[in-house]
Amino acid sequence: MASVRTARRMFCAAAQTAAAAGSSSRWERLKSSKAGVWCRSLLSDYKEACREMVVSAWERPVKTSVYVTLLGGAWACFHTKPDQSSFEAALLERSNQLGLLSPWIRNGFSDGHVQNLVKLRNEDRLRYASLGLLCVVYQANYDPDTMLYEARCSNLSMPWRELPQRVLDIGFIGCWWILDSKMKDYDVNKDEYKHLPAYMQAASPPGPQEVERNERLHRDSWLPLTMEDKEEETIVVDRMENVSEESKIKL
Numbered sequence: 001m002a003s004v005r006t007a008r009r010m011f012c013a014a015a016q017t018a019a020a021a022g023s024s025s026r027w028e029r030l031k032s033s034k035a036g037v038w039c040r041s042l043l044s045d046y047k048e049a050c051r052e053m054v055v056s057a058w059e060r061p062v063k064t065s066v067y068v069t070l071l072g073g074a075w076a077c078f079h080t081k082p083d084q085s086s087f088e089a090a091l092l093e094r095s096n097q098l099g100l101l102s103p104w105i106r107n108g109f110s111d112g113h114v115q116n117l118v119k120l121r122n123e124d125r126l127r128y129a130s131l132g133l134l135c136v137v138y139q140a141n142y143d144p145d146t147m148l149y150e151a152r153c154s155n156l157s158m159p160w161r162e163l164p165q166r167v168l169d170i171g172f173i174g175c176w177w178i179l180d181s182k183m184k185d186y187d188v189n190k191d192e193y194k195h196l197p198a199y200m201q202a203a204s205p206p207g208p209q210e211v212e213r214n215e216r217l218h219r220d221s222w223l224p225l226t227m228e229d230k231e232e233e234t235i236v237v238d239r240m241e242n243v244s245e246e247s248k249i250k251l
Contacts, residue, residue: 077133082171084128090176091117110186138166
C-alpha cells in the first residue's frame with residue numbers, strides 16, 4: 001500500500017514538472033517569435049509615446065489646454081449634431097406654429113420658407129448629409145424611387161459643386177440655424193406696415209427713463225383719488241361752465 005502511494009506521488013510530481021516545462025517552453029517560443037517581438041516593440045512604442053505626451057503636457061500647460069479644449073469642442077459638436085428625424089420634427093413644429101396664426105398676420109418670409117420645405121418633404125426630395133462636426137439638408141431633383149432615366153443616370157446626377165446652392169439648412173450643436181433664423185418674428189406681417197412712413201415702420205425700444213416714467217404713471221393710476229383732486233376737478237368744471245354761459249350771453 002505504501003509503495004502504491006509512493007509511486008502515485010512520483011508520477012504526479014513528474015507530470016507537474018513536465019507541464020511546467022512545456023508551458024514555460026511554449027511561452028518562451030511565443031516571446032521569441034515574430035508576432036511576440038512585434039507586439040513587444042509596439043507596446044514599448046506606445047509606452048514611450050505616452051511618456052513623452054505626459055512630459056510635454058507638464059512642460060507646456062497652455063498648449064495642452066488649447067489642444068484639450070479643441071478636442072473637447074470637436075467631441076461635443078460631433079455628439080450634439082442633429083439627425084434627419086430632428087429636422088423633420090422641427091419642421092413640423094414650425095409648420096404647426098404658423099398654422100395656429102391667421103394668414104393676415106403671418107410673416108411672409110417665414111411662411112414661404114416653411115411651406116417650401118414642407119412641399120419638398122412631401123415630394124421626398126429632401127436629402128440629409130453628415131459632414132462630421134455638422135450636417136446639411138439639401139434638395140434633390142427627383143424622388144429616390146423615381147424610375148426616370150434622368151433620375152437613374154449617374155452622368156446626369158447633381159454635381160457636388162452645386163451643393164452650396166441647394167443647401168436648405170445647416171445642423172450644428174443641436175440646432176437648425178437657417179430654420180430658426182427664418183422663424184424670427186414669424187407672427188409679424190411686415191407687409192401691413194408698408195403704407196406707413198419710414199420712421200413708423202421700425203420701433204426702437206424705450207430707454208430706461210421712459211420705462212421708469214411709464215411704470216410710475218401705471219402705479220399712480222391705481223391710487224385712490226383724494227378730496228383735493230375732486231375739488232380741483234369741480235372747480236375746473238365750474239369754470240368751464242361759466243365760460244360757456246358767458247359765451248352764450250355774448251352771442
